[in-house]
Structures are given as C-alpha cells and as structure tokens.
Amino acid sequence: xxxxxxxxxxxxxxxxxxxxxxxxxxxxxxxxxxxxxxxxxxxxxxxxxxxxxxxxxxxxxxxxxxxxxxxxxxxxxxxxxxxxxxxxxxxxxxxxxxxxxxxxxxxxxxxxxxxxxxxxxxxxxxxxxxxxxxxxxxxxxxxxxxxxxxxxxxxxxxxxxxxxxxxxxxxxxxxxxxxxxxxxxxxxxxxxxxxxxxxxxxxxxxxxxxxxxxxxxxxxxxxxxxxxxxxxxxxxxxxxxxxxxxxxxxxxxxxxxxxxxxxxxxxxxxxxxxxxxxxxxxxxxxxxxxxxxxxxxxxxxxxxxxxxxxxxxxxxxxxxxxxxxxxxxxxxxxxxxxxxxxxxxxxxxxxxxxxxxxxxxxxxxxxxxxxxxxxxxxxxxxxxxxxxxxxxxxxxxxxxxxxxxxxxxxxxxxxxxxxxxxxxxxxxxxxxxxxxxxxxxxxxxxxxxxxxxxxxxxxxxxxxxxxxxxxxxxxxxxxxxxxxxxxxxxxxxxxxxxxxxxxxxxxxxxxxxxxxxxxxxxxxxxxx
Amino acid sequence: xxxxxxxxxxxxxxxxxxxxxxxxxxxxxxxxxxxxxxxxxxxxxxxxxxxxxxxxxxxxxxxxxxxxxxxxxxxxxxxxxxxxxxxxxxxxxxxxxxxxxxxxxxxxxxxxxxxxxxxxxxxxxxxxxxxxxxxxxxxxxxxxxxxxxxxxxxxxxxxxxxxxxxxxxxxxxxxxxxxxxxxxxxxxxxxxxxxxxxxxxxxxxxxxxxxxxxxxxxxxxxxxxxxxxxxxxxxxxxxxxxxxxxxxxxxxxxxxxxxxxxxxxxxxxxxxxxxxxxxxxxxxxxxxxxxxxxx
Numbered sequence: 001x002x003x004x005x006x007x008x009x010x011x012x013x014x015x016x017x018x019x020x021x022x023x024x025x026x027x028x029x030x031x032x033x034x035x036x037x038x039x040x041x042x043x044x045x046x047x048x049x050x051x052x053x054x055x056x057x058x059x060x061x062x063x064x065x066x067x068x069x070x071x072x073x074x075x076x077x078x079x080x081x082x083x084x085x086x087x088x089x090x091x092x093x094x095x096x097x098x099x100x101x102x103x104x105x106x107x108x109x110x111x112x113x114x115x116x117x118x119x120x121x122x123x124x125x126x127x128x129x130x131x132x133x134x135x136x137x138x139x140x141x142x143x144x145x146x147x148x149x150x151x152x153x154x155x156x157x158x159x160x161x162x163x164x165x166x167x168x169x170x171x172x173x174x175x176x177x178x179x180x181x182x183x184x185x186x187x188x189x190x191x192x193x194x195x196x197x198x199x200x201x202x203x204x205x206x207x208x209x210x211x212x213x214x215x216x217x218x219x220x221x222x223x224x225x226x227x228x229x230x231x232x233x234x235x236x237x238x239x240x241x242x243x244x245x246x247x248x249x250x251x252x253x254x255x256x257x258x259x260x261x262x263x264x265x266x267x268x269x270x271x272x273x274x275x276x277x278x279x280x281x282x283x284x285x286x287x288x289x290x291x292x293x294x295x296x297x298x299x300x301x302x303x304x305x306x307x308x309x310x311x312x313x314x315x316x317x318x319x320x321x322x323x324x325x326x327x328x329x330x331x332x333x334x335x336x337x338x339x340x341x342x343x344x345x346x347x348x349x350x351x352x353x354x355x356x357x358x359x360x361x362x363x364x365x366x367x368x369x370x371x372x373x374x375x376x377x378x379x380x381x382x383x384x385x386x387x388x389x390x391x392x393x394x395x396x397x398x399x400x401x402x403x404x405x406x407x408x409x410x411x412x413x414x415x416x417x418x419x420x421x422x423x424x425x426x427x428x429x430x431x432x433x434x435x436x437x438x439x440x441x442x443x444x445x446x447x448x449x450x451x452x453x454x455x456x457x458x459x460x461x462x463x464x465x466x467x468x469x470x471x472x473x474x475x476x477x478x479x480x481x482x483x484x485x486x487x488x489x490x491x492x493x494x495x496x497x498x499x500x501x502x503x504x505x506x507x508x509x510x511x512x513x514x515x516x517x518x519x520x521x522x523x524x525x526x527x528x
Numbered sequence: 529x530x531x532x533x534x535x536x537x538x539x540x541x542x543x544x545x546x547x548x549x550x551x552x553x554x555x556x557x558x559x560x561x562x563x564x565x566x567x568x569x570x571x572x573x574x575x576x577x578x579x580x581x582x583x584x585x586x587x588x589x590x591x592x593x594x595x596x597x598x599x600x601x602x603x604x605x606x607x608x609x610x611x612x613x614x615x616x617x618x619x620x621x622x623x624x625x626x627x628x629x630x631x632x633x634x635x636x637x638x639x640x641x642x643x644x645x646x647x648x649x650x651x652x653x654x655x656x657x658x659x660x661x662x663x664x665x666x667x668x669x670x671x672x673x674x675x676x677x678x679x680x681x682x683x684x685x686x687x688x689x690x691x692x693x694x695x696x697x698x699x700x701x702x703x704x705x706x707x708x709x710x711x712x713x714x715x716x717x718x719x720x721x722x723x724x725x726x727x728x729x730x731x732x733x734x735x736x737x738x739x740x741x742x743x744x745x746x747x748x749x750x751x752x753x754x755x756x757x758x759x760x761x762x763x764x765x766x767x768x769x770x771x772x773x774x775x776x777x778x779x780x781x782x783x784x785x786x787x788x789x790x791x792x793x794x795x796x797x798x799x800x801x802x803x804x805x806x807x808x809x810x811x812x813x814x815x816x817x818x819x820x821x822x823x
Contacts, residue, residue, distance in 0.1 A: 159564055175617075218627075238671060240759065
C-alpha cells in the first residue's frame with residue numbers, strides 16, 4: 001500500500017502556513033518536532049540557571065546567596081524542569097522529526113493529537129514555574145514528591161499536581177502517536193527487524209511511557225485527595241502508608257529513567273556506525289538488549305528505597321534484579337565498541353558526542369552497580385554519590401546523546417552545515433567541565449556529604465569549589481551550543497542529501513534532499 | 529478551509545492545519561486553573577465553570593470535525609488502522625491508571641494491615657504508636673477515622689445493589705455485542721434498539737451507584753475520609769463510575785450517528801472504539817466487584 005498525503009495535489013498546501021498559524025495550528029511533524037526541540041532548549045537553559053543557583057550557593061560552606069527554603073525550591077524545580085521539560089521533550093522532538101523520515105511515512109499517524117501533545121507542555125510549565133511566585137513558594141520537597149512532606153506545601157501544591165497531570169497527558173499522547181506511527185506507517189518492505197535502531201528504541205520507550213505515566217497520574221491523584229479530600233492513602237492513622245507512595249512512585253520512576261536513556265541508546269547506535277563506516281555490530285542483539293532493559297525496568301523499583309524500610313527478601317530481590325540490568329547494558333556497550341573495531345573512524349561533532357557518551361555513560365553505569373548493592377547503598381544513600389551517579393547517566397549520557405543527535409541531523413533539518421570548529425569546541429569544553437563538575441561529587445558522596453542541603457561541613461569545601469567551577473564552565477559552554485544552532489538555522493554551507501558524504505550513512509532520511517522538503521515520502525519508498 | 533477532496537485509497541489523510549489542539553491545550557489549562565483556584569480558595573467554585581464549558585466545546589468541535597471528515601470519506605484503511613491502534617493503546621493507559629489504585633488497595637490490605645498490627649519487626653511500633661491495634665480488612669485504620677464519633681462504619685454488602693449493578697453491566701456487554709452483530713449484518717433497527725438499551729443500562733448503573741453513595745454517606749458512615757477502606761472504595765468506584773458516565777455519553781453519540789445513517793458494515797471505527805471502551809469499563813467493574821465489595 002502506498003502512503004501519500006491527501007493534500008498533496010493542492011499546490012498551496014505543500015507550503016507551510018504563514019505567520020504564527022503555522023505553529024499554533026500545526027499538523028506537520030517537522031514543525032511540531034521543531035517546536036519540541038526549541039521548547040526543550042529553552043527549558044534546558046531555565047533548568048540550567050537553577051543549577052547555577054545551586055552551585056553558587058554550594059561554592060563555599062555557610063549560607064551566601066539564597067535562603068535554605070529557596071535552595072530546596074531550586075533543587076526540586078531543577079529536577080522537574082530538566083526531566084519533564086528538557087530531556088523528555090527533546091527525545092519526542094527528535095522522534096517527531098526523524099521517525100517518519102526513517103520509516104518512510106508521510107507524517108506522524110495522528111497529526112492533530114501530535115500538536116495537542118506539544119502545546120500542553122508550555123501550559124504545564126507555565127503552571128509549574130509560576131509556583132515560584134505563589135505564597136509559600138515553589139515545591140521544595142524534591143521532585144519525587146514524597147508525602148507527608150509534599151502535603152505540607154502551600155498554594156503551590158495543587159499547581160504541582162496539575163502540572164504533572166498535564167505533562168503526563170502530553171507524554172501519553174505523544175507515546176501513542178509514536179507507537180502507531182511505527183507499527184502502522186512503515187514503508188513497504190520495512191520489516192520490524194529492518195527498522196533503524198533509533199526507531200526501535202523509541203518503540204520500546206513509547207511502550208514504557210504508556211505503561212507508567214498513568215501510574216504517576218494515579219500516585220499524584222492520591223496525593224491530591226489526601227491533601228484536600230481526607231483520604232488516607234499515605235496516612236498510617238487511617239490504615240494507609242507513606243511508604244506506599246514511594247512504591248507507586250518508583251514503579252513509575254524506574255521505567256522513567258529508561259525512558260530518558262533508551263532513545264539515547266538508539267541515537268548512539270545510529271551515529272557510531274556512520275562514523276565508523278561499518279554496520280552496527282550485533283544489531284538484532286541490540287534490539288533484544290533494549291527490550292530486556294525495558295522489561296527489567298519494571299521489577300527494580302525497590303532499589304530507590306533500600307533504606308526506607310523493606311523486608312530483607314525484597315531488598316535481595318531488588319538488588320539482584322537491578323544488577324541483572326548490567327548484562328543487556330553491557331551487551332550494548334560492547335556492541336558499540338565492536339562496531340568501531342577496525343572501522344575507519346572520523347571524529348565529526350556527532351561522533352565526538354557519541355564517544356563522550358560511551359565513556360561517561362559507562363562511568364554512570366558502574367556507579368549504578370555500586371549503588372545496587374544493598375549494604376553499600378546504606379552508606380551511599382542520600383549522599384552526593386547518588387547525585388554524581390545519576391548526573392553521569394543523564395548529562396554526559398542522555399544530554400550528550402541529544403546534542404550528538406542534533407549535530408548529526410540538523411543539516412538535514414536546516415539544509416546547512418554548522419560551524420564544525422564551534423561544535424567541536426562546544427564538545428571539548430562540555431566534556432572537560434562536565435567531569436570537573438560531577439566527578440568530585442563521587443568523592444564528596446563517599447566522604448558523606450548529604451544531598452539537597454544548602455550548607456556543608458568545611459572539609460567538603462575544596463571539592464565543592466571544584467565542582468562549582470565545573471558547573472559554571474559547563475553552563476557557559478552551552479551558549480556555544482545555542483550559537484551553533486542559531487547560525488545553522490540562519491545559513492551556512494549547503495548540506496548535501498547525504499550530509500556526511502564520505503561516511504555514506506544508511507537510512508531513508510538520507511535519501512531525501514536537505515533541507516527535508518515540507519512534505520516528505522508522500523509516496524512511500526520501497527525498502528529492500 | 530473548504531477543500532473538496534476525492535476519497536483516495538492511496539492517500540493517508542493529513543489535515544493541513546487545525547485549531548483544535550491549541551484550543552484543547554488552552555481548555556485543559558483553564559480547567560486546571562479553575563481547579564487550583566477552587567482548591568486554594570482563591571476563587572469560589574464557579575471558577576471551574578469556564579473550563580468545563582470549553583471542554584464540552586472541545587469535544588463537540590474536534591470530534592465534529594473528525595466525524596465530518598470520516599463521512600466525507602477522507603480516511604482510507606491505513607488511517608482507520610491508526611485510529612484503532614490509537615484507541616487500543618489509550619485503553620492500555622487507562623488499565624495502568626486503574627492498576628495504580630488496585631495496587632494501592634492490595635498493598636494496603638496485604639502489607640499495611642499486618643505491619644500496623646505489629647507483624648514481624650513491627651511489634652514495638654504497634655504497641656507504642658498504635659495502641660495494640662489489630663487490623664482486619666475492611667479497616668479505617670488505627671485511629672478509626674471517619675464521620676462517626678465512635679469510629680464505626682458499615683460497608684456496602686456485595687449482594688445488594690453491587691450485585692444488581694454487576695448484572696446490569698454484564699447485560700450491557702451482551703446488548704452492545706448484539707448491536708455490533710446487527711451492524712455487521714446491516715440490521716439497522718436492531719442496531720439502534722440494542723445500542724439504546726446499552727446506554728440506558730449504563731445510565732441506570734450510574735443512578736444506582738449514586739444511590740449507593742448517598743446511602744454510604746448518610747447512613748453507613750462510609751465516606752472518602754473513612755480511613756483506607758473509604759479511600760480505596762470511593763476512589764476506585766468513583767473513577768470507574770466516571771468512566772461509565774463518559775462511556776455512556778459516548779454511546780449516546782454513537783446512537784445519534786446511527787440514527788443519522790452513519791457507519792457501514794465495513795467501516796465503523798467509532799462504534800468499535802466505544803464498544804472496546806465499554807468492555808474495558810465492564811472488566812474493571814468485575815475487578816471492583818470481586819476485590820472491593822465481595823472479598
């Protein structure tokens with residue numbers, strides 16, 4: 001069956017609508033993908049400035065710039081903004097742009113719902129960020145919203161709950177769209193095992209999203225009714241249990257972690273083969289590894305709450321199931337390495353970011369295995385070691401993959417090459433500073449510095465200063481990223497259809513011109 | 529934009545622009561702003577009204593557009609398949625939403641009860657904090673929360689209204705199946721009658737459920753605030769009742785479309801989507817009947 005779009009014969013429909021209507025009333029996957037990516041970049045800077053406040057306060061012991069309450073608001077909001085505002089929308093934006101191009105579809109399967117999922121986000125974040133200005137201030141109990149602390153917030157409480165609801169609705173609709181596009185809109189001949197890895201990882205990610213975002217919605221709804229309607233879900237006096245929130249939350253929360261990393265795996269699996277000039281080593285095993293990680297993500301949530309009170313048998317189960325995840329993850333890391341083995345490597349910016357990912361994500365993975373051990377976790381829990389761990393997997397992990405993806409595909413989007421020197425400078429500064437920023441936090445954590453506290457004992461001063469300098473450096477380096485993108489949108493050397501000519505990347509997205517025409521694959525390509 | 533498109537089986541329909549998504553986002557924001565204002569006491573309860581009026585408009589306008597496009601023959605089989613898959617995954621997300629509340633119910637029953645009662649290592653907590661509380665399900669907790677001063681309450685017996693409601697919902701599952709078969713064979717009259725029977729059974733269920741709630745609140749001392757039993761009871765049956773109401777309204781819309789001559793034996797996605805939704809609501813009720821009322 002050939003796909004083509006109904007409007008293709010109307011000449012004026014082949015062009016985008018004029019002015020703001022193009023964006024407000026959008027149905028085109030490229031326009032919507034662009035909006036997601038721009039939104040994500042803005043949120044990256046908003047969340048980043050909160051991190052700068054945190055690092056400024058922690059530069060020296062004692063209280064310098066902000067009061068402890070505001071410091072707690074910053075840690076909480078930084079997490080919520082970065083997770084739901086920066087990382088997740090960036091992946092959805094990439095999915096919007098690339099999945100139809102990679103499977104040979106004319107657009108996403110449900111174009112109007114696509115725009116609905118995007119436009120919920122600016123409203124959700126308006127709601128969330130405006131909590132900074134209401135009586136009682138923004139949520140300050142951590143992004144995990146544990147009761148009973150979260151129930152004691154002021155006017156921000158229902159705003160937080162409803163903002164999370166809006167984000168959840170947006171994510172679920174976005175995920176349904178991705179799954180349906182992948183399952184229903186593939187070009188003839190594109191069997192499931194022929195799909196690019198980015199498409200595969202997103203298929204599995206979308207499944208995780210649909211499975212766990214409603215559980216988060218349920219959990220925060222219980223918080224809402226406990227606060228306003230006298231229910232006792234998390235109140236032991238009424239037969240409930242505050243610990244139950246942690247179980248429900250982390251049943252969402254752990255798959256959520258993989259929601260933020262599986263698409264990154266897909267991106268790395270696209271970039272490394274291209275710049276190694278070799279097909280991906282063990283492509284099918286990559287798919288099975290991704291699916292195994294997704295399955296395991298549902299049965300490991302307890303490792304987030306080892307010290308919170310659990311039967312010993314449960315602790316053992318969660319410890320062992322968590323360690324099992326190292327196996328499929330190891331498969332991936334070895335496959336990427338094997339792909340480069342005897343390849344003809346070149347080091348364009350996307351490849352640099354992919355290599356940075358490979359090394360530094362693995363560091364984060366190793367510290368994850370350390371944290372998985374129950375007795376060791378009793379020591380590490382609630383220290384900066386945990387902060388170092390998840391920032392290693394999220395920043396030089398997920399965020400580096402996103403940046404690599406942007407540098408890999410942006411010539412396809414804009415039709416221009418970007419300034420390679422600028423991009424490489426961005427990579428090297430980011431890589432140096434991200435390690436200066438997060439590596440010392442391992443030492444601080446092992447030495448016992450607690451997280452989420454604005455002040456600390458004097459012996460932690462040196463490494464905190466180093467970490468803060470890394471933080472400011474990393475933050476400033478991201479301005480180069482914005483400049484590179486803006487320059488690339490406005491002009492630059494023309495990109496060819498294949499963009500990375502001497503690497504000869506494979507995939508349908510490289511068969512269409514750069515920039516990709518407003519409507520692509522209106523007639524489905526044949527895949528052999 | 530008024531275009532006349534010839535139905536084309538090869539063309540996947542992509543609307544060129546639509547105001548409803550952004551209108552929908554503004555609507556949901558307005559609903560939530562109203563809810564926040566009410567809960568925080570910034571504005572009286574009428575602040576919910578604009579959002580809900582806009583919400584009704586959203587469904588009428590957006591679904592109206594889709595129905596028009598569908599009747600104009602814009603959707604080929606590929607679009608139809610997208611809609612079907614979309615609906616299935618939506619129902620899966622609903623299943624997971626209910627799973628969170630069922631999870632809370634099972635957790636409270638099989639873990640919190642014994643722990644609060646001092647099982648295992650929890651003996652001292654039980655003695656020092658909860659005064660030798662011995663929990664059995666159903667419970668309103670060690671503090672015996674609830675509206676009555678003596679902390680007592682009664683539960684709704686499974687064999688009264690709930691059993692009748694079970695029979696009603698199961699019957700409605702049969703009537704909608706008969707309606708579906710009638711649609712497939714082109715028996716329009718039978719289709720209309722059994723569809724109407726289905727939503728009438730649905731609304732009857734909702735009315736009986738409301739009666740039961742009234743009874744619980746006024747005579748049984750069973751309220752949202754009656755400890756964990758009241759919480760799980762009202763949240764589970766409440767969200768279910770909301771879904772039945774929405775499903776019944778969807779059935780009415782489908783019925784009106786049937787009366788207007790919509791749907792053919794080959795093409796009737798909307799009918800099937802609502803039927804799936806109805807069966808989903810039915811299955812959730814069986815879980816509720818067994819685990820909330822009966823056991």
